[in-house]
Amino acid sequence: MKTFYVNVRYLIVPVMTVLTICGLFLGGIYAWTGVFLFGLNIILDTATKNIHLRADFDENGNSFGIKTFQYIVMYLMLPIFIVLQCTLGWNLYQFTTSSAVTIESLIGAILSTGLWAGLGIIYGHELSHNKKEGFSVSRAVMALSGASHFTYAHVYQHHLELGHQNDPATAPRGRNVYWHTWLSHFGQSKFSFDLEKQKLERHNKSFFSLDNKWILGYLYSLPSITLFVWSGGIIGIVALVVVWSISNFLLEALNFMGHYGLIREAGKPVEHRHSWDNDNLFTSWFFIEIGRQGDHHVRGETYFWELDEVGAPNYEIGYFTLFLLTLIPPFFRKYTQKYLDEWDNNQASVAERQIAKDYYEDTKHLSNNILVA
Amino acid sequence: MFGLFKKNKSFTAKLADYDQEFIVEPGDSLLTGALKAGLPWPKRCQVGSCGTCKCKIIDGKTRAEIDFSYVLSPDELNDGYALACQTSLKSDISVAVNLID
Numbered sequence: 001m002k003t004f005y006v007n008v009r010y011l012i013v014p015v016m017t018v019l020t021i022c023g024l025f026l027g028g029i030y031a032w033t034g035v036f037l038f039g040l041n042i043i044l045d046t047a048t049k050n051i052h053l054r055a056d057f058d059e060n061g062n063s064f065g066i067k068t069f070q071y072i073v074m075y076l077m078l079p080i081f082i083v084l085q086c087t088l089g090w091n092l093y094q095f096t097t098s099s100a101v102t103i104e105s106l107i108g109a110i111l112s113t114g115l116w117a118g119l120g121i122i123y124g125h126e127l128s129h130n131k132k133e134g135f136s137v138s139r140a141v142m143a144l145s146g147a148s149h150f151t152y153a154h155v156y157q158h159h160l161e162l163g164h165q166n167d168p169a170t171a172p173r174g175r176n177v178y179w180h181t182w183l184s185h186f187g188q189s190k191f192s193f194d195l196e197k198q199k200l201e202r203h204n205k206s207f208f209s210l211d212n213k214w215i216l217g218y219l220y221s222l223p224s225i226t227l228f229v230w231s232g233g234i235i236g237i238v239a240l241v242v243v244w245s246i247s248n249f250l251l252e253a254l255n256f257m258g259h260y261g262l263i264r265e266a267g268k269p270v271e272h273r274h275s276w277d278n279d280n281l282f283t284s285w286f287f288i289e290i291g292r293q294g295d296h297h298v299r300g301e302t303y304f305w306e307l308d309e310v311g312a313p314n315y316e317i318g319y320f321t322l323f324l325l326t327l328i329p330p331f332f333r334k335y336t337q338k339y340l341d342e343w344d345n346n347q348a349s350v351a352e353r354q355i356a357k358d359y360y361e362d363t364k365h366l367s368n369n370i371l372v373a
Numbered sequence: 374m375f376g377l378f379k380k381n382k383s384f385t386a387k388l389a390d391y392d393q394e395f396i397v398e399p400g401d402s403l404l405t406g407a408l409k410a411g412l413p414w415p416k417r418c419q420v421g422s423c424g425t426c427k428c429k430i431i432d433g434k435t436r437a438e439i440d441f442s443y444v445l446s447p448d449e450l451n452d453g454y455a456l457a458c459q460t461s462l463k464s465d466i467s468v469a470v471n472l473i474d
Contacts (some may be wrong), residue, residue: 067400129420131438156422156443199443269417300420301402301458 006056006064006305009285013119014073016041017080020116024087024109031091031105034112038119044282045320051281055289055308065305071134077123078137081116081144085224085243088113092232092239110239114246117145121251122287126304128154139217144224145247148217153188156195158255159300163264163274165359169252173261173340173365176329181252192217257322258293261340261365262313263352270297272312273347276339279309283318291319313343341367384462388412389431389469397462402438403428404457413473414457421459428457433466 016037023033056064091109094101101109120141127138128151135151142148154169161167168187171180196214200207210216228236257276264274275293283291289304294312296302315322315336325332344353344367360366386403387394397406404426407414417425424444430453438459445454457470 135439152443155420155439159418159420160422195443203442203447298419300418301405 002056003064003066007066007069010070010288010305011073012286013122013288014077014080017077017084017116017120020112021080021084021087023112024084024091027091027094027101027105027109029105029108032108032112034116035108038115041282041286042320042324045280045286045318048281049317049321052279052309053281053284055306057306063303063306065303067303070303070305071130074123074127074134075137077120078140081120081141084113084116084120085144085227088239088243089227089231089236092228092236096232096235106235106239110242111246114243115250117243118247118250121145121147121150121247122254122290124150125154125254125290126288129300139213140220143217143220145251146218146221146224146244147185147248147251148220149189149192149214150251151217152192152195152213157188157191159270159297162259162270162297163262164266166266167259169255170259170262171256173360174333174362175256175260177249177253177256177326177332178329180256181249184252184255185248189214253323253326254287254290254319256326257315257319260336262343263348263355263359265349265351265355268351272298272310273343275312277309277312277314278317278319278322279314280316280318283320287319313339313347315339340365384433385465386462387465387467388472389467391472401461402458403435403455403460403462403466403468406462407457414470415473416458419458421456424456426457427454428460428468428470429454430460431467431469433468434463435466436461436463 020034020037023030058064088109091101091106095103095106124138124141127134127141130138138151139148142150158167158169162170164170165172168184168191171177171184175183192214196212197207200209200212203211205211208215225240228240230236232239257278259275262274262276264270272294275297277294278291289307290296292307292309295307295310298310299307325335344356348356356366381399383396383398385394386397386406393412395406395410395412397403398409401409404414404416404419408416415425417423419426421439421441422444427445427449435455437455438461439456441450441454441456441459444456
């Protein structure tokens with residue numbers, strides 16, 4: 001029974017994505033299913049903000065997670081997300097060729113698709129850490145949102161550089177999520193470009209090669225572009241831009257929340273204190289434990305169902321609730337300031353405090369203890 | 374299919390310069406096996422990006438779980454170097470590594 005519970009609890013996203021697809025098929029008010037579910041998740045996440053669970057292991061220390069089951073689910077998310085996009089394409093086709101789909105229904109379908117394509121990126125993230133086949137599936141999932149470069153940048157840059165200004169996915173204090181989305185997205189793409197350039201030069205190959213994963217990544221997005229252009233023309237292009245903007249915004253919002261304002265000395269090991277944990281019940285189950293960032297960044301090859309609470313700094317609320325705050329930057333900064341003060345005072349190393357003092361010209365980003373030190 | 378239904382078999386990794394060996398369980402990387410055995414294998418990122426866990430496979434069959442060419446040079450690849458955190462075993466192996474003192 002415990003095994004069943006531990007494995008089934010991570011099916012929220014697959015189930016809700018399928019419901020969103022059903023809503024797109026039904027049309028009308030049901031096309032807004034994905035938006036409604038997103039709102040429902042905010043309520044559920046906020047309602048469970050005080051429930052924090054640990055990872056489940058038996059008396060011998062073995063996890064209840066079934067690897068084969070979890071991997072089948074993660075791999076299945078690729079065709080599910082393809083169906084989601086195709087269903088939106090069908091809506092676009094209906095809208096442009098007949099009156100079967102109204103503008104209200106189409107807007108709901110576009111927003112629903114963008115939100116769930118974005119939430120589905122958690123599978124792209126998880127699989128980016130897992131072996132050759134999983135890595136390829138990750139690339140394909142990310143390509144559906146025009147972000148295939150993420151897979152390489154996440155593994156080869158973010159996990160190595162987090163907490164440092166060399167990592168575009170780490171947001172310094174004072175930055176808002178909107179600006180961070182641009183900087184992080186294009187910063188990671190630039191890194192992936194440079195990574196391929198260096199690799200191909202070392203192997204005496206041309207940049208314009210089938211071994212160039214940066215170019216290939218964008219080519220993987222061509223089927224999505226073709227689908228939207230074919231099914232909706234100009235409106236299809238607008239829909240694609242909206243879907244990709246929403247999904248990439250959600251991806252970068254996760255990066256933003258995961259490391260905002262934290263500092264690490266270059267070259268020093270990544271430790272639990274260099275990531276924010278968001279590990280209340282709903283966030284843990286919905287986001288397949290991606291909120292246990294502290295453990296994930298120290299044990300990068302660990303399966304998500306084995307990640308645990310490790311004493312990392314913790315925002316004490318879930319991702320959905322915190323996401324709402326990030327949308328209004330002054331609210332986000334006000335909420336996070338006391339946690340950053342706590343980090344500065346009790347978790348940062350002496351060197352990290354000095355970096356904070358040197359880096360931030362605006363002293364409102366620093367705790368009083370750092371200022372008087 | 375997708376590596377989900379592989380044979381469940383443990384293999385032994387022998388450390389060439391230390392006269393020690395350890396078991397690598399199915400599904401575990403070479404690094405994970407070493408750490409489970411309590412060996413002070415050098416490590417940092419554990420996702421195959423930093424190169425700290427680099428080792429040289431002297432004998433036996435292994436599988437690179439990610440593309441090592443981003444971290445290892447062509448010469449190192451030709452000489453059998455691997456990243457232990459992203460290496461799985463397909464047979465018993467002999468491996469050279471500088472353990473942490």
